[in-house]
Amino acid sequence: MKPRAVLIYAPSWIGDGVMSLAAVRAVRESFPDARLAVLTRPWVEAVYQAVDAIDEIVRYDPRQDDRGWSGFWRTARRVREGKFDLCVLLPNAFRAAALIKASGVKERWGFATEGRGFFLTRQVPQPPRPFGRHQAYFYLDLVAGLGLDVPDGAPDTHLDVASEVADGARRVLEQAGWTGGALVGVHPGATNSRAKIWSASRYAEVATRMAAERDAQVAVFGGPKEAELAAEVLAALSGPAKETAIALQGKTSLSELMGALKFLTVFLTNDSGPMHLAAALGVSTVAVFGPTDARETGPLGPKTTVVREPVDCSPCLYRDCPIDHRCMERVSVERVLGEANALVPTVL
Ligand code: SF4
Known part of the structure; x- marks a missing residue:
């Protein structure tokens, strides 16, 4: 045909x-x-x-x-x-x-x-x-x-952003306070699932420490429904990371989000749509997984790492944890920081 x-x-x-x-x-x-x-x-x-x-x-x-x-x-x-x-x-x-x-x-x-x-x-x-x-x-x-050809090898899910999209995102970032240097991005939300969310205060601690080691700013992302979580991260930052933080929750269109992700040094995220975008855009991405199976919905990209703690009840795919949320509670700041630093060393 x-x-x-x-x-x-x-x-x-x-x-x-x-x-x-x-x-x-x-x-x-x-x-x-x-x-x-x-x-x-x-x-x-x-x-x-x-x-x-x-x-x-x-x-x-x-x-x-x-x-x-x-x-x-x-x-x-x-x-x-x-x-x-x-x-x-x-x-x-x-x-x-x-x-x-x-x-x-x-x-x-x-x-x-x-x-x-x-x-x-x-x-x-x-x-x-x-x-x-x-x-x-x-x-x-x-x-x-369906009888169509499928190429061998890993699925090609890469994404590129056009230069005008990147320019638009740069403007959004600059208007929000970006000075053009290194950026640690945090996306603390997850659509329709509380169980997939790692603690906002732990994200803030990892981001604060990574930013300090890289003289970076922290950019916090999220949709309009994630404003509260993003505000929690922003409030829990400390030192220069807090003073220079960039609040982007609810302020980007999808194309602006994609453009902004491209400027990140590293992206810290739950299992979420932005996680998939960042991975596909080739951004260094650290994804914290709990109730979902990273083998099935993990980030596909050249610079990604998944952090999870093995617990017997995972994957459960629940939206709300019926027990003590151990899959996320057991993921420590040190663990995420270690994985992120291994993915994005400070001295290249
Ligand atoms: S049941 Fe287990 S895997 Fe599912 S959300 Fe709770 S702690 Fe996590």
Whole structure:
């Protein structure tokens, strides 16, 4: 088959978006002459905009488009206008397949899940998901199952930021007080999970000490819902790190966040969307893991390290810990500091 226009229905979250990039690149390689578009949510859009393999973004905003049938048909019309011959559906949802069928896309390929086989023209049984297999392979398994070529080797999830994105991020950083030197970044939050959060005061201590050893400033990141956690980190910093700290929580768009991450000397983070972004951008990233499995959703990138303490109850995938949060409580400041210093030595 030689489609002229291919649409990839993207996952809904930043981390999943990053982990899907190897599959997106494999689709591109299989159809080098086609126009390649991605149907994506606005809050993930910048991830795909940073990928050369993609020609076009089709926006799907559930805050408007999920409101009943009129929204459904509005999105279907938007997809129809793109005149796509083929859609590869990365998410498993029934509604995704129904939407693409309603859009009139002739070829609709995806996993045969949620009883949606009726909407698909090529379906792949979802393979078993063995413990410890990275989520990036979930998407690659789909592409391979569809009969498309998947390159050997580690999944290529790298991201680049355009120079204008970097310039915009530099302005945001400078307006927030950056003087242009070394930066220790901290992202103390995690969307929809309290169990994934390491202590704000411990992050502050690691960041304070790393900044002191590198004559660096500390930049604290977070979404609007993470303002309180970010404020806790900022309050718990000490010495010059506190005086020169840069508060970025709730102040960056996704593309500004990606640009700002590129300026970091090191990034300290929980298992989160920004963790995946930083790793994919090649930023030195230290990720603290507790209830989730780093083998499955760990950072993919050349300069990453995961810190976790082995506890019998992990991975549990709980959003709130039903016991004493030992998976995170047992991760010490010294441990994270040691791993971070090993990843980013002060003397190169
Ligand atoms: S049950 Fe165990 S792994 Fe899960 S959040 Fe609690 S301490 Fe962590």
